[in-house]
Amino acid sequence: MGDPALSRRGFLAASAAAGVGMTALSGCGGDSDGGSSGTTTIEWWNISTTQPTKDVWAGLAKQFEAQNPKVKIKIIQLENDPYKSKMTALTASGKLPDIFHTWGGGVLRQQVDAGLVEDLTDRTKGWGDALLPVSREPYLLDEKVYGVPFDIGMIGFWYNKALFDKAGVGAPPTTWSGFLDAVRKLKSAGITPLALAGKEKWPGMYYWAYLAMRTAGIDALRKADEDKDFTGDGFVQAGQHLQELVDLQPFQKGFLGAAYSTPTGQAATMGNGKAAMELMGQWAPVVEADAGKGLGDDLGFFPFPAVEGGQGALTEVFGGGGGHALRKGAPQAAVDFLEFFASATTDTELVKKTGVLPVVPAAESALTDPNLSAVQTQLKAATGFQLYLDQAYAPAVGQEVNDSVAGLIAGSKSAQQVAESITKVAKEEQ
Amino acid sequence: MTSTFLPDKRSTPGADRPPPATAAAGRTRRRVLHWLTAVGFQVPALVLFGTLVLLPMLFAVYAAFFRWGGFGMPEDFIGGDNFTRLFQDPVFLGDLWRCLVLVALSLVLQLPFALALAVALNQRIRGRAVYRMLFFAPYILSEAITGVLFGMIFAPDDGLADQLLGTFGLDGLGGQWFADPDTVMATLFLVMTWKYFGFHMMLYLAGLQSIPAELTEAALIDGAGPWQRFRHVTLPLLAPTLRISVFLSVIGSIQLFDLVWIVTAGGPDHHSETMAVTMFQYGFKRYQVGYASAISVAMFGISLVFALAYQRFVLRRDLEGATTTMRGGGS
Numbered sequence: 232m233g234d235p236a237l238s239r240r241g242f243l244a245a246s247a248a249a250g251v252g253m254t255a256l257s258g259c260g261g262d263s264d265g266g267s268s269g270t271t272t273i274e275w276w277n278i279s280t281t282q283p284t285k286d287v288w289a290g291l292a293k294q295f296e297a298q299n300p301k302v303k304i305k306i307i308q309l310e311n312d313p314y315k316s317k318m319t320a321l322t323a324s325g326k327l328p329d330i331f332h333t334w335g336g337g338v339l340r341q342q343v344d345a346g347l348v349e350d351l352t353d354r355t356k357g358w359g360d361a362l363l364p365v366s367r368e369p370y371l372l373d374e375k376v377y378g379v380p381f382d383i384g385m386i387g388f389w390y391n392k393a394l395f396d397k398a399g400v401g402a403p404p405t406t407w408s409g410f411l412d413a414v415r416k417l418k419s420a421g422i423t424p425l426a427l428a429g430k431e432k433w434p435g436m437y438y439w440a441y442l443a444m445r446t447a448g449i450d451a452l453r454k455a456d457e458d459k460d461f462t463g464d465g466f467v468q469a470g471q472h473l474q475e476l477v478d479l480q481p482f483q484k485g486f487l488g489a490a491y492s493t494p495t496g497q498a499a500t501m502g503n504g505k506a507a508m509e510l511m512g513q514w515a516p517v518v519e520a521d522a523g524k525g526l527g528d529d530l531g532f533f534p535f536p537a538v539e540g541g542q543g544a545l546t547e548v549f550g551g552g553g554g555h556a557l558r559k560g561a562p563q564a565a566v567d568f569l570e571f572f573a574s575a576t577t578d579t580e581l582v583k584k585t586g587v588l589p590v591v592p593a594a595e596s597a598l599t600d601p602n603l604s605a606v607q608t609q610l611k612a613a614t615g616f617q618l619y620l621d622q623a624y625a626p627a628v629g630q631e632v633n634d635s636v637a638g639l640i641a642g643s644k645s646a647q648q649v650a651e652s653i654t655k656v657a658k659e660e661q
Numbered sequence: 662m663t664s665t666f667l668p669d670k671r672s673t674p675g676a677d678r679p680p681p682a683t684a685a686a687g688r689t690r691r692r693v694l695h696w697l698t699a700v701g702f703q704v705p706a707l708v709l710f711g712t713l714v715l716l717p718m719l720f721a722v723y724a725a726f727f728r729w730g731g732f733g734m735p736e737d738f739i740g741g742d743n744f745t746r747l748f749q750d751p752v753f754l755g756d757l758w759r760c761l762v763l764v765a766l767s768l769v770l771q772l773p774f775a776l777a778l779a780v781a782l783n784q785r786i787r788g789r790a791v792y793r794m795l796f797f798a799p800y801i802l803s804e805a806i807t808g809v810l811f812g813m814i815f816a817p818d819d820g821l822a823d824q825l826l827g828t829f830g831l832d833g834l835g836g837q838w839f840a841d842p843d844t845v846m847a848t849l850f851l852v853m854t855w856k857y858f859g860f861h862m863m864l865y866l867a868g869l870q871s872i873p874a875e876l877t878e879a880a881l882i883d884g885a886g887p888w889q890r891f892r893h894v895t896l897p898l899l900a901p902t903l904r905i906s907v908f909l910s911v912i913g914s915i916q917l918f919d920l921v922w923i924v925t926a927g928g929p930d931h932h933s934e935t936m937a938v939t940m941f942q943y944g945f946k947r948y949q950v951g952y953a954s955a956i957s958v959a960m961f962g963i964s965l966v967f968a969l970a971y972q973r974f975v976l977r978r979d980l981e982g983a984t985t986t987m988r989g990g991g992s
Contacts, residue, residue, distance in 0.1 A: 319948075323733040429840070430928050485817025487929035488840030495816035627947035641842065641930035 335369025382587040384513035385550030403533035426506035428497035429487035442469035448542030470646025499523035547615035631656040731950035743955035779865035808923025868902030
């Protein structure tokens, strides 16, 4: 299935020979790529391998086929990691699928630079521009549109309202010093302030990334990647602020060995009411209820606090989502499908059935979960957007951020050393 | 022992040899046919071995001299830079140190423990088959399952280990286990011992059973005490088994991966990382496949040097018989 060594046309020929390709049969061996008289087959590569999404998406493809009798959608699904490595191989070979899943950011830029991705700026005019602005950000490169989102989310603090009340913490903090005060109050009330999965490293990275956004600012994060230099004052300060937090020993017992979604991990600690906060994405309530008991109405959400004197604002969000891009020269039917997929009707169905956040403003009414609504409110009010660092940066740089921040949290690296080791790896990556 | 069979062996080939009267052409043709048959049977295996084992290994050596992201062909030749970097990398140097620590702990604690158990279970005691089975059982579990299991046992607060210690009022001892840089290696070694001692015990039991009872009886009649019997009869005769067991234990420590990856992923802060874990991190997380190849080449080199040296200096006596036979067969 979908052997990358096989060219697309070769693949179609093979499937025709096997009698699988209805397309080629009806087209009588004609050019199946976009012959005006024949049927067009579009390959749609995605990572929705779990239910209910898998069935919902297959149903939507059928619906589109019914509306467009001359178009066939061929769905190819891969799990997250195999998909990433397969796409890297396809990028190297110079052939991408008609429609493919993308997270935007650095990987998409590589594919665009290789001349493999269709510029959708003009072809999505009107309907594409009407989507939630923050959700379009990951796919905007040099002011051009290279992808259409179907999901968007962000990282923020999830907190236990009951434990906040118990410790006498009033409203959720909006500044870093206020946040540290809240941590101190929780601690003195005998409550573990924060749950953290130290074994997995990426949850710890969120703190540093957000602090860097607040101190150095989003532009500095982009510029640092371009210049291969993360040693600026803002980045060292981010580490120092994280150090202030670590010095308060705010994390649960044994957090350095804790995983994220296991029964003894970060989400379970939070979901069982054993910690007051966790810094996590919009999926947190689901995982908390899955790995632990879940907090129900006690669960609340607040954005990462602003740092006094920093370049960033409270309303700038750190997050990411999912979208689709097209290969260069993809048939018009592929663009039509993206438009269909980003329609209010489709998005409403996706929000209702698959738990994603709406990217079409008209689909917002479908959102009934109060937690997700809280996230959506933040996303709508966003004044800036930073994509997840491991997607925005080269893999080695993203991993080094995770690794050295984990070192800082474990007490083996200083703020200065974190900035230096990220810079070193960024320079090695050319 | 083998040499006594050699004359027989030499005399046998003549028996099925065709009579000397056969034409030379027919003999050649038969020889070619024979050769073709042999090749025909070997080709599939050789092709598989070549493409799936030999070629990737050679390619890893090649890739180790490039800066390479793992896709397309390696193009950015950087000479020995990956190896220079390797031996300046504190994580890799730490891996080497931790490997040595694990080997030392295994030799000093794990193997003697397995030996003591094997000697004990070699006695006639009630239900020894059950004990043997019980002690061997952990070895049958996969590394992955063992990892998940002990991850739960050593979880802070709720874990079985902490709960048990709690009932004895030893709260101060529990808690960190895998989560503290200072205790993670000890805990890991505990799990490794639990997992592998049964295997070594089985090896020793098999070795013990091949020691003729007459020898022990003779020593007994000569007035040797239990320790003397163990020291001067059992241990020398068990030596070949011990040498193999040490060899397997060392190679296992060099290649240790699954268990560590699942339980700690090398953490906290690299304090339980092994060479294989570091290689995985660079190869599949950071996509620095050239550097990861250099790590794997270093691992291969270390294993090879150890294996050759061990065979040359330690296993020499055990292999003597084998080499003699090969020479004998060739003549």
